[in-house]
Amino acid sequence: MSSSDSKKIRYNLKYVAFFHVEMRTKEGPAHVFMALDTERDYLINLGVEPVVTNDLVVKYIYLLTEHPDFEPYSNQGFTLVLEEHSDLAPRIEAILQPCKGKVLFDKALNNSLSNPVLIHLMGSLRKLKD
Secondary structure, eight states, rough: OOHHHHHHHHHHEEEEEEEEEEEETEEEEEEEEEEEEEETTTTEEEEESSSHHHHHHHEEEEHHHHHHGGGGGTTEEEEEEEEGGGGGGHHHHHGGGGTTTTEEEEHHHHHHHHHHHHHHHHHHHHHOOO
């Protein structure tokens, strides 16, 4: 395999995990929407909402594509990996198409990508609490 072939394979494996985490606050639950750029090992905080709705999922996917830290993917192609929300596939694909993005609904892959971040995040929150 030539070096140009390996670059092509790596290019095709740009995964961005999109997920939300529920956290407890004094005011009630807070759902933190995040995206993990696995190539750069970089977490993007997209926003916080008191609930999760289909419209909010679509909103935060759109905001991800407009986020300045997401610019390295602009028109380069990537795969956005979600655990759920496959019913939103047409809406998500319409958002991702201009940046040459694809969507993949794969719970196991999303969890394997996001769990290390979530474990670290929860550990950090525990330290702050103590």
